[in-house]
Amino acid sequence: MTVFKKAEYQRRIEHTKKLMSERGVDLLMVSHPANLNYLTGYDGWSFYVHQCVLVSLDREEPIWIGRGMDANGARITSFLSNDSIYQYADNYVQSLERHPMHFVADIIKQYGWAQKAIGVEMDQFYFTHRSYVELERSLSEATFKDANALVNWVRVVKSDAEIEMMKIAGTIAEKVMDAAVKHIRPGVRECDAASEIVRAQYAGTPAHGGDYPAIVPLMMAGEKSKTPHLTWTDAPFKKDEAVLLELCGVYNHYHTPIARTIFLGSEPPQLMKDTAKVVIEGLQATLDWIKPGVTAADVEAKWRAAIAHSTVVKESRLGYSIGVNYPPDWGEHTISLRSEDATILKPNMTLHLIPGIWYDEVGFELDASIVLTENGYEPLFTYPMDIVLNP
Amino acid sequence: MTVFKKAEYQRRIEHTKKLMSERGVDLLMVSHPANLNYLTGYDGWSFYVHQCVLVSLDREEPIWIGRGMDANGARITSFLSNDSIYQYADNYVQSLERHPMHFVADIIKQYGWAQKAIGVEMDQFYFTHRSYVELERSLSEATFKDANALVNWVRVVKSDAEIEMMKIAGTIAEKVMDAAVKHIRPGVRECDAASEIVRAQYAGTPAHGGDYPAIVPLMMAGEKSKTPHLTWTDAPFKKDEAVLLELCGVYNHYHTPIARTIFLGSEPPQLMKDTAKVVIEGLQATLDWIKPGVTAADVEAKWRAAIAHSTVVKESRLGYSIGVNYPPDWGEHTISLRSEDATILKPNMTLHLIPGIWYDEVGFELDASIVLTENGYEPLFTYPMDIVLNP
Numbered sequence: 001m002t003v004f005k006k007a008e009y010q011r012r013i014e015h016t017k018k019l020m021s022e023r024g025v026d027l028l029m030v031s032h033p034a035n036l037n038y039l040t041g042y043d044g045w046s047f048y049v050h051q052c053v054l055v056s057l058d059r060e061e062p063i064w065i066g067r068g069m070d071a072n073g074a075r076i077t078s079f080l081s082n083d084s085i086y087q088y089a090d091n092y093v094q095s096l097e098r099h100p101m102h103f104v105a106d107i108i109k110q111y112g113w114a115q116k117a118i119g120v121e122m123d124q125f126y127f128t129h130r131s132y133v134e135l136e137r138s139l140s141e142a143t144f145k146d147a148n149a150l151v152n153w154v155r156v157v158k159s160d161a162e163i164e165m166m167k168i169a170g171t172i173a174e175k176v177m178d179a180a181v182k183h184i185r186p187g188v189r190e191c192d193a194a195s196e197i198v199r200a201q202y203a204g205t206p207a208h209g210g211d212y213p214a215i216v217p218l219m220m221a222g223e224k225s226k227t228p229h230l231t232w233t234d235a236p237f238k239k240d241e242a243v244l245l246e247l248c249g250v251y252n253h254y255h256t257p258i259a260r261t262i263f264l265g266s267e268p269p270q271l272m273k274d275t276a277k278v279v280i281e282g283l284q285a286t287l288d289w290i291k292p293g294v295t296a297a298d299v300e301a302k303w304r305a306a307i308a309h310s311t312v313v314k315e316s317r318l319g320y321s322i323g324v325n326y327p328p329d330w331g332e333h334t335i336s337l338r339s340e341d342a343t344i345l346k347p348n349m350t351l352h353l354i355p356g357i358w359y360d361e362v363g364f365e366l367d368a369s370i371v372l373t374e375n376g377y378e379p380l381f382t383y384p385m386d387i388v389l390n391p
Numbered sequence: 392m393t394v395f396k397k398a399e400y401q402r403r404i405e406h407t408k409k410l411m412s413e414r415g416v417d418l419l420m421v422s423h424p425a426n427l428n429y430l431t432g433y434d435g436w437s438f439y440v441h442q443c444v445l446v447s448l449d450r451e452e453p454i455w456i457g458r459g460m461d462a463n464g465a466r467i468t469s470f471l472s473n474d475s476i477y478q479y480a481d482n483y484v485q486s487l488e489r490h491p492m493h494f495v496a497d498i499i500k501q502y503g504w505a506q507k508a509i510g511v512e513m514d515q516f517y518f519t520h521r522s523y524v525e526l527e528r529s530l531s532e533a534t535f536k537d538a539n540a541l542v543n544w545v546r547v548v549k550s551d552a553e554i555e556m557m558k559i560a561g562t563i564a565e566k567v568m569d570a571a572v573k574h575i576r577p578g579v580r581e582c583d584a585a586s587e588i589v590r591a592q593y594a595g596t597p598a599h600g601g602d603y604p605a606i607v608p609l610m611m612a613g614e615k616s617k618t619p620h621l622t623w624t625d626a627p628f629k630k631d632e633a634v635l636l637e638l639c640g641v642y643n644h645y646h647t648p649i650a651r652t653i654f655l656g657s658e659p660p661q662l663m664k665d666t667a668k669v670v671i672e673g674l675q676a677t678l679d680w681i682k683p684g685v686t687a688a689d690v691e692a693k694w695r696a697a698i699a700h701s702t703v704v705k706e707s708r709l710g711y712s713i714g715v716n717y718p719p720d721w722g723e724h725t726i727s728l729r730s731e732d733a734t735i736l737k738p739n740m741t742l743h744l745i746p747g748i749w750y751d752e753v754g755f756e757l758d759a760s761i762v763l764t765e766n767g768y769e770p771l772f773t774y775p776m777d778i779v780l781n782p
Contacts (some may be wrong), residue, residue, distance in 0.1 A: 044620040045606055048516075048720035069707055069749065072618035090707040091731065094724050099514075123490075123521035125439075130514035130539070132523075148521070191600030195593035198603075202586035202623075209582030209625025212589075212607040215436055227463035229435045232593075234600025316460055316481040327718045329439035333485050340482065358460065 002041035002079045003252045004161055009079055012039055015154045017057055025119035025147055027108065028055040029135075030062075031127035033326040035151040037253060040064060040080055044073040047126055047326065049093050050100035056113060065104055067093060101131050105138030114139050119147025125328070149333055155323055156334045158348045162323065163371055165254035166350055168208045170369065170381035172249030173258040176200045180219075180247060181388055186239040186264050190221060190232035197247060204251065211250040214330040218246035225363045228356055239391075240265035242272060244356070244365045248330060249381070255322050255330040256380045257352045259367035266391040273387070275312055275364045279355050280385050282306040286318075286353065287368060291376045296341035303337075303355070312357060319353040322369065347372050350380070393432035393470045394643045395552055400470055403430055406545045408448055416510035416538055418499065419446040420526075421453075422518035424717040426542040428644060431455060431471055435464040438517055438717065440484055441491035447504060454502075456495055458484060492522050496529030505530050510538025516719070540724055546714055547725045549739045553714065554762055556645035557741055559599045561760065561772035563640030564649040567591045571610075571638060572779055577630040577655050581612060581623035588638060595642065602641040605721040609637035616754045619747055630782075631656035633663060635747070635756045639721060640772070646713055646721040647771045648743045650758035657782040664778070666703055666755045670746050671776050673697040677709075677744065678759060682767045687732035694728075694746070703748060710744040713760065738763050741771070 002009070016039065020028050030036060033047040039062055040053055051066035061084045064074045071087035074080065088103040108114055118139070121127045123146075136144060158166070179200035183193040197217045204210030216231060222241040224230045229246075237243065241264050248257040263272065285306040290299055300318050307314070318337035322330055330352075335343045337353065354367040364387075369380040393400070407430065411419050421427060424438040430453055431444055442457035452475045455465045462478035465471065479494040499505055509530070512518045514537075527535060549557070570591035574584040588608045595601030607622060613632040615621045620637075628634065632655050639648040654663065676697040681690055691709050698705070709728035713721055721743075726734045728744065745758040755778075760771040 043622075044618075045609060045622060045719070046620045048606070048722070069619055069747075072749065073615075073621055076615060076618065077621070091729065093708070094711075094722075094727060095731070097731070120520070122524070123519045125516045125519060127520060128514045128516060129511070129518060129520045129523040130537075132520040133513070146521075189600055191602075192594050195590040195601070198593055199586040199590040202589055203583050204625065209580055209623070210586070211582075212622065215439070216603040218436060224464075224467060227435075227467065228460055229437045230464055230468070231434075231436060231603065232600070234595065317484065320485075328436070331439070331485075336485060338482065340486070340488070356460075358463065 001076055004041070006079045008159060008161060009039065009041060012154060013055060013062060016055055016151055019150055019154060020055065020057060020119065023119070023145065023147065023150070024117055025145055026057050026116035027113045028119045028147055028150065030055065030151055031121050032124045033126065034324050038151060038155055038324055040078040042074050042078040043253070044070055044077065046070040046073065050131060052104060056111065063107065065107060099130065099134045101134035102138055105135055108139060115141045117143045117145055119145045119150060121148050122146040123148045152332050152334045155332060156321055156349060157346055158323060158350055162254065163348060165251050166256050166323070166371065166380050169249040169251040169254050169256035172201065172204045172208065172210050172251060173247070173256045173381045174383055175205060176247050176249050177258050177260060177383055180245055181262065181390065184237060184243050184262050185390055187236050189234050189236050190219065191234045194219060194232045201250060208251055211253055213248050213250045214255060214325040214327045215248070220244040220363065226358050226360060227363070228358065237264055242268070242362050244363050246365065253324045253326065255325055256369045257322065257330060257354070257367060258369065258381055258383060259354055259365045260383065260388055261364050261366060262388040262390050264390050266389055268387055269362055271359065272362050272364055275357050276366070276387050278307050278310040278312045279357060279364060279366055283353060283355055283366065283368060284385070287370065287377060292345050292347050292372050292374065294345055296335050296337050296343045296345065297339050300337045300339055314355055314357060318355055319351050322350050322352045345372055347374050392467055395432070397470045399550060399552060400430065400432060403545060404446060404453060407446055407542055410541055410545060411446070411448060411510065414510070414536065414538065414541070415508055416536055417448050417507035418504045419510045419538055419541065421446065421542055422512050423515045424517065425715050429542060429546055429715055431469040433465050433469040434644070435461055435468065437461040437464065441522060443495060447502065450502070454498065456498060490521065490525045492525035493529055496526055499530060506532045508534045508536055510536045510541060512539050513537040514539045543723050543725045546723060547712055547740060548737055549714060549741055553645065554739060556642050557647050557714070557762065557771050560640040560642040560645050560647035563592065563595045563599065563601050563642060564638070564647045564772045565774055566596060567638050567640050568649050568651060568774055571636055572653065572781065575628060575634050575653050576781055578627050580625050580627050581610065582625045585610060585623040592641060599642055602644055604639050604641045605646060605716040605718045606639070611635040611754065617749050617751060619749065628655055633659070633753055635754050637756065644715045644717065646716055647760045648713065648721060648745070648758060649760065649772055649774060650745055650756045651774065651779055652755050652757060653779040653781050655781050657780055659778055660753055662750060663753050663755055666748050667757070667778050669698050669701040669703045670748060670755060670757055674744060674746055674757065674759060675776070678761070678768060683736050683738050683763050683765065685736055687726050687728050687734045687736065688730050691728045691730055705746055705748060709746055710742050713741050713743045736763055738765050
């Protein structure tokens with residue numbers, strides 16, 4: 001019942017073990033749901049309680065540990081054999097007396113790993129400070145290492161099968177933006193437009209059903225268009241206001257983001273038009289140039305040079321790596337397109353370039369989701385690069 | 392632009408400060424997005440980067456600290472004055488060199504709080520181990536205390552204005568379940584039914600637009616009905632299979648969950664029918680009896696007694712506290728209806744009773760979301776308590 005063939009998961013695990021060896025990690029405790037899914041196929045909305053996957057250099061298969069009621073979900077959705085699935089009792093959940101990490105520590109002891117070098121994801125949500133404290137207390141002979149984005153860095157170069165998922169997600173992304181453009185009109189309640197957008201996200205295409213996104217539709221209208229990351233109200237859209245959209249298509253948890261700006265009139269403000277022209281030309285120049293072998297910092301420098309003739313200033317990073325993910329973020333927390341990131345780009349890396357610009361009066365957003373090819377890039381979706389006018 | 396009047400937030404802050412005093416906490420650092428919203432009104436999908444609200448006994452207004460691009464969102468959605476909003480530069484985001492907690496520590500120093508007793512949410516997602524380590528390193532003279540669910544416990548008794556939100560969420564919940572019952576039919580793709588359910592969640596009612604839920608529609612069909620917490624595929628529903636639904640209505644982030652079981656035929660398996668009868672009668676007996684003054688453990692004992700004549704076994708907790716929330720959980724992480732929870736129930740507490748039963752062959756779920764009144768309870772939604780037959 002896994003999305004990929006078992007061999008794909010095995011390759012991922014081998015790659016993870018290789019990185020573990022290089023970093024002196026004997027046992028890796030993976031907490032982020034995207035990493036659980038990536039290594040085992042596990043796919044349940046159980047990440048609101050503590051759970052993890054253990055990868056040990058001396059055991060072929062990873063071990064899934066979660067809440068008792070979710071063990072059947074692990075049996076159904078992962079490739080793991082039954083003796084690699086461990087379940088803790090329900091009275092560990094949000095208890096003041098016991099913590100799920102006590103149960104995890106017991107399993108670590110049982111396998112003879114209590115004196116090993118244990119890597120944990122120290123700055124990932126889903127691994128709390130208390131988790132660390134309880135593990136450390138229970139495993140006093142272990143050495144703990146920060147393996148924060150170790151699996152995330154394995155994820156950064158996609159397999160061809162993953163690229164296929166993201167291209168399908170791209171076809172869904174196009175339909176999602178179509179739904180937004182169709183329903184975001186003056187007089188329509190923001191929540192009703194949001195409901196049509198999310199409907200398109202979940203329904204997908206006739207050939208490929210959609211999935212839930214790691215980030216709900218972000219839609220900043222009117223006054224809110226001077227900021228990102230807000231959602232909707234039940235107020236109606238007004239004539240001559242701007243609506244910034246950060247959406248995506250999702251297939252089997254693979255994300256292809258899509259962002260555009262709608263203006264609910266026929267004559268956008270001059271500042272928006274000027275900004276759009278600079279951003280679109282700058283983004284296109286960056287895309288025309290991007291290829292394997294350059295660094296993430298080089299990409300940002302290219303973009304900065306391309307808009308240097310204008311007054312547009314982009315203080316935040318230009319983009320980041322994308323792929324399989326779960327709430328609250330579709331970014332992979334690896335590559336950031338900014339001056340200090342020396343990562344060298346490779347074929348089959350997938351990036352979201354999102355030059356959002358927010359002024360005090362208005363904002364503008366437009367993006368590209370791409371996969372790097374041998375010689376350049378291929379877009380993951382096709383959508384006109386312009387302000388959408390919905391008078 | 393806040394959802395509640397400023398006085399409501401001020402009461403919440405006063406209550407929080409009272410608990411802080413009792414626990415010897417001078418400065419509270421709040422990380423969970425529901426707690427940020429509860430104390431300030433802040434409402435942005437920015438919780439995938441580090442952010443917090445600081446509550447100090449010696450400062451009237453809390454302080455919001457977040458990423459630069461989200462500061463306008465804080466100005467728009469919270470009641471905070473501009474001098475209570477601090478923004479860190481974008482190169483703190485997912486950086487290997489610097490951490491947002493360095494910025495937070497600088498502000499703590501600037502206000503003269505570096506030697507105070509600082510409470511942090513040690514076992515909340517959204518506060519990582521690394522956050523703790525960086526804070527501790529930067530504030531060597533501070534004393535750190537675990538204030539894990541401090542604000543959550545303030546949230547546990549709702550104001551009348553909050554109860555109003557949850558009743559509206561209840562009217563949306565009814566529409567959401569109606570959409571599920573309408574669209575979950577043999578031959579319909581699971582993803583298409585999910586898309587209609589989520590559409591109903593976001594659209595809400597003509598009077599009140601819906602919001603995004605902290606948990607996406609959980610819908611376990613066929614083989615998956617022996618487990619909770621799974622989502623959908625693009626396979627069609629089959630005749631004579633069961634579909635377990637964990638859904639909710641949401642209004643301004645206030646959640647009223649609703650769970651039912653659909654059977655896609657006219658004759659459910661005997662085991663499901665028997666289980667449904669026991670669960671429904673047991674739940675009703677528990678509801679007829681529940682009132683302020685009893686403990687959470689008493690409620691679970693009453694439920695257990697009510698089903699003791701049967702072979703039904705419910706190993707997991709019977710329910711938990713609900714209210715305002717953000718992904719990944721609509722539970723408040725305070726009251727659990729189970730044998731070890733001695734919390735005394737009070738009027739205006741809101742609970743979700745969800746006796747889910749999963750066998751190896753099939754499962755059954757049905758729930759009640761309620762508010763405690765002076766003498767008993769009031770349901771937050773009205774929906775028939777039975778297996779839904781969709782032949």
